[in-house]
Amino acid sequence: MRNIRYKLPALQLALLTGTTAFAQEAGSSTSQTTVTHNTTAVADNGQAMWYMSPWIWVAVGAVVLLLIVLMVRGGNTDSRQEVTRTTRVTTEVKND
Numbered sequence: 001m002r003n004i005r006y007k008l009p010a011l012q013l014a015l016l017t018g019t020t021a022f023a024q025e026a027g028s029s030t031s032q033t034t035v036t037h038n039t040t041a042v043a044d045n046g047q048a049m050w051y052m053s054p055w056i057w058v059a060v061g062a063v064v065l066l067l068i069v070l071m072v073r074g075g076n077t078d079s080r081q082e083v084t085r086t087t088r089v090t091t092e093v094k095n096d
Helices: 002-022 054-074
Strands: none
Touching: none
16 A cells, blocks of 8 residues: 555656647747737726636645645544553362
C-alpha cells in the first residue's frame, strides 16, 4: 500500500507531462501569427465579476488544500496504542 502512494502521483505526473508535450502547436519558421485577446467579464453595474478577483481564487485554493489535508489526516488511526493483558493461571493438584 505504501508503494502505491508513491507510484500513483508519479504516473499522474508522467501522463500530464506527455499530454502537455503533445498539446503544443507545431511552429513554423516562415510565418508567425500572434493573436491577443483581452476580455474582462463585467456585471450590469460595471464591476468585474466575482470570479475575476484573485483573492477569491486564493481563498478557494486554501479551502481545497485544507479539505485535502483533513481527508488524509482523518483516515489515519493511531495503531500504536498500548494493550495490556493480564492472565491468571491456577493449577490444582490432587493427591490420591
